Amino acid sequence: MIKTALVTGATSGFGRAIALRLGKLGYKVIITGRREERLKEVAKELQNAGTEVLTLNFDVRSFDESQKALGNLPEKFQQIDLLVNNAGLAAGQASFEQCKMDDFERMIDTNIKGLIYISKLITPQMVARGSGHIVNLSSIAGIEVYPNGNIYCATKHAVNAITKGMRLDLVGKGVKVSSISPGMAETEFSLVRFGGDEQRAKAVYNGLEPMTADDIADALEFIITRPPHVCIQDILLTPSAQANTYVSERK
Ligand code: NDP
Ligand code: 8X3
Numbered sequence: 001m002i003k004t005a006l007v008t009g010a011t012s013g014f015g016r017a018i019a020l021r022l023g024k025l026g027y028k029v030i031i032t033g034r035r036e037e038r039l040k041e042v043a044k045e046l047q048n049a050g051t052e053v054l055t056l057n058f059d060v061r062s063f064d065e066s067q068k069a070l071g072n073l074p075e076k077f078q079q080i081d082l083l084v085n086n087a088g089l090a091a092g093q094a095s096f097e098q099c100k101m102d103d104f105e106r107m108i109d110t111n112i113k114g115l116i117y118i119s120k121l122i123t124p125q126m127v128a129r130g131s132g133h134i135v136n137l138s139s140i141a142g143i144e145v146y147p148n149g150n151i152y153c154a155t156k157h158a159v160n161a162i163t164k165g166m167r168l169d170l171v172g173k174g175v176k177v178s179s180i181s182p183g184m185a186e187t188e189f190s191l192v193r194f195g196g197d198e199q200r201a202k203a204v205y206n207g208l209e210p211m212t213a214d215d216i217a218d219a220l221e222f223i224i225t226r227p228p229h230v231c232i233q234d235i236l237l238t239p240s241a242q243a244n245t246y247v248s249e250r251k
Contacts, residue, residue: 002052006030006070006080008060008118009087011038013187014137017213018084018220023051025221030077032056032069032087052076060087060114061106070121079129082224083122085115086137090152090193104151111155115162123166123175130174135223136163137216140183140238146245156181160234167233176231178223183238183245185211207250208241 005022009015011033019029023046031046031053033039039055046053054077058065088111091103115136126132141149142156160179167177190201204210215237223232241249 003081005082017217021217028052061109181236
């Protein structure tokens, strides 16, 4: 039977690359995001590659919107075999006392609460069936805290705690829970983080070769293609030039 995957935040970056990869691996794909035009573009790419796709245009920060979107799935997309909790962002990068409260709220609401909302809506059907796989997009920032990373790092530490908690509660129920913890990868991430400042976003990757979204899709592919008796708990991957969150070799 053809499997179905739900990928949140598939309008750009990792989510888009993962959706395209899942299509190549033979999945039907449900893609989500707030930017409707972008969703349509990614859907077109998937369809052109022969993948069956459903677009859901909603904000993961709203449980109500998430529930409406996921509670009304067409029959052939109702059984979700793989959930990729990818939607997320960093907002700003500044010392704790200077950060905007609104940025804190956006990161907490998206990266933590959004991931919880989607997981709460999908996990029961996986447990009832006794099969499923949840992959959460964490970060190297979920393992280390770096200066001016404060609340973004806190949200990814929370993602790791939620991932471990879910794994503890779902072990023996046929549902695998994994995470991916990337270091620097060039997507729209830094552009979003710096409020559209292209120069500042570009400077993040000055003098080194960052990872691409495809590198993260490779990690996802490895995780989901292991045999049933193997669960990859986490993959931490960085550019070769990045040692940790604050030590990188730049030419
Ligand atoms: P992008 O900015 O390229 O993509 C982020 C995606 O998340 C977009 O599709 C965006 O869609 C979606 N998104 C953001 N907020 C919401 C929301 N409120 N509701 C629904 N969708 C939302 O960044 P990346 O691909 O790099 O990031 C993907 C994930 O990977 C994030 O969780 C990020 O924290 C994590 N990560 C990124 C790293 C990097 O260096 N790039 C490294 C480690 C982890 P839209 O705007 O259309 O809603
Ligand atoms: C994104 C990677 O190092 O900018 O999660 O926090 S980092």
